[in-house]
Amino acid sequence: MSEPVNWARRVLNEAPADLLLDRISSILTTSYRAERVELLQVDYRLSVLLPLGEGDPVSGPGHPAWRCFDHQTPIVADADVYLPVSVRGERRGVLRVGPVPDDEAVIGELAEIATALAHEIEAATAGTDVYRAARRTRRLTLAAEMQWEMLPGRSRVRPSFSLAGQLEPAYAVRGDSFDWSDDGDRVWLATINGMGEGVAASMLTALATHALRNARRAGLSLADQAALADQAVYDLHRGGQHISALLLELDLRSGMMTAVDAGSPRLMMLRDGDVRELPLEAQFPLGMFEATDYREQQFALHRNDRLFVVSDGVIDATGQDVRYGETALERFLRRTGPMEPLEAVRSLLGDLRAFVAGDLVDDAVVVCLDWTGPQP
Template sequence: MVDPTLLLRRRERLAVRHMHERQAVARRALAEAPAHLLVERLAECLAEAYGIDDVELYQVDYRLAALLPLGGGETLTSGDDPAWRSFDEQAEVVDGPARYLPVTMRGERMGVLRLAPVTGHASELAEIATMLAHELSAVRGSTDRYTVAARSRRLSLAAEMQWELLPGRSRARPAFSLAGQLEPAYAVRGDSFDWADDADRLYLTTLNGMGEGVAAASLTSLATNALRNARRAGLDLGDQAALADQAVWAYHGGTQHVSALLLQLDLATGLVTAVDAGSPRLMILRDGEVIDQELVAQFPLGMFEGTMYHEQRFHLAAGDRLMVVSDGVLDAISAAGQYGDQQLASFVRDARSLAPLQAVRSLLADLRAFVGGDLVDDAVAVCLDWAPA
């Protein structure tokens, strides 16, 4: 007689082997697919391996207000839709025979994969959705299909330049979660943000190039790349600002400048090194209280020749949320008046339970509702949660 325990173990090992085989087939299908046919090749694989005959990728649009189907069809804008619940909660959502899975890579939320009909295989299908996210990231530079499909309308040229400049919209690691958003998303001009992380540090910069249209976007691009060049050369934060200042001055001779806030976070200790070069607003949410983090303002980048920048330091506490907003947020005006400090502080407190990407999305949606449409001035909002191990 066969030992039931041994039989069960054999079945479990066989199930695991079959799971790995199915995932390997999906990985190979994605890796070998033409860049513009990732979803189609994945759908063929899922039909054969799982009997799934309805596959759709919904990508989040630039405004974070709609989920747009790659294959055409209904745009999803209601937060109650199962696809949006999956996107917001970053979890599987089951709706009858359909299953919605987040398509996310290293915290970068790209959209949601809808599969139907589905029975079982929850964890392996979730991993396949993550594989798709990695492949989408890998091919974006070689095909416009996914970029175009994520737009609900045409971008202005300046906005095209700004979005191409971003390293991503969100990032997550065990020690932190970060997200940023630009508004008006389809016509942003000079406002932007940049970030990079390594083993023990996170660099975060927010920028606002003066002027309008392409001129503002070009100015911000120059400053961003100058800061990256200095950072990658191993320069300290103050020297990074000084090099970018020289680059902007060399091209514009003081007629144009960029307001910037440079932050470097030690991921182990919470020590923040900062350079405030005419920066946006910096707040910390700690234990339900909004704290204005005071920094000594220094000259914007490129305003004067040979400016020396001084570093300042402060500490985050475990569980702190850091929020950076540009003047386009505080100066938003409607018939009811100015959005202002009090309303912003109230929002930051009320949004504490939201993940950073949801928080910046909700803030800018709140602003659009406040002004009754798109913002007149550019705005950038960045949210960072620090949660050391």
């Protein structure tokens, strides 16, 4: 590792949380004679790259910054280099540095520094609002603020799987959400189709999410995770409120998927260019009745299978009195084969917004999971 990269890591590790970009700019100016250093963060809607501090937002899909974000590779344009700012597949944005020489070794060092910056932003975000506040084009509703704070991230990449999810309307989402976790051998995914309006909906989703996490971290089976969350919601609301959820657990070595369908969003599979909805045993939503007994079912994935989980807000979206529907959904999912999961999710929701000619009225959640096969 080169001395400038080591220096950058040390400085970032010691920098105040709100001054990470200032400190890294000084290093890039000294070590690489950079005249321009700009951090562009992707907004909550995944539709614009917003500068931290002064600068112009980047919304055009053909812009080098977006090409860098989409393909996760350095892009050189007009003497500037655009570098991915990502942590374990979680795409935070792009670092623009210029001018830079056309030298692969230099660009490689700058890419390492951009990754180090991403890790420090990830660590610092818990203690400062600087980076969160700069990622929004407008104010989030209170319910949306609560939902985004609960998410584990928007994308995740490991040798055996890739995962991405998104909520809409991003700045006003209420009850829809998702959660995931992995331990190297398995990945767990919960997708929630919340009921209700405003903060009440987000509070119900928060209760179910934390109950599921509590059960998962205690090592309980998927069916028992559902039962614990079901009881938590029922104990508080006595059946007056309930929540639909789909719980999945994927064995990363065998490709065996375990599922519990608690009044769930829909589960679609893209295999060899063909899209089909996977038949799941419909069971009661969480909290509808006391002490519901949930049952697991299993099915095997093939290498390079892609799963989509979509809530009713996607299929039932209406534009000019026409429903988006299953046919349009299947047609679009078929086109996502060459895309990375985050790009597939973003493209689907972009198509949905174009269909309704604006922001979605009802909540929608889309999650995409690729299983690339067992890895050594």
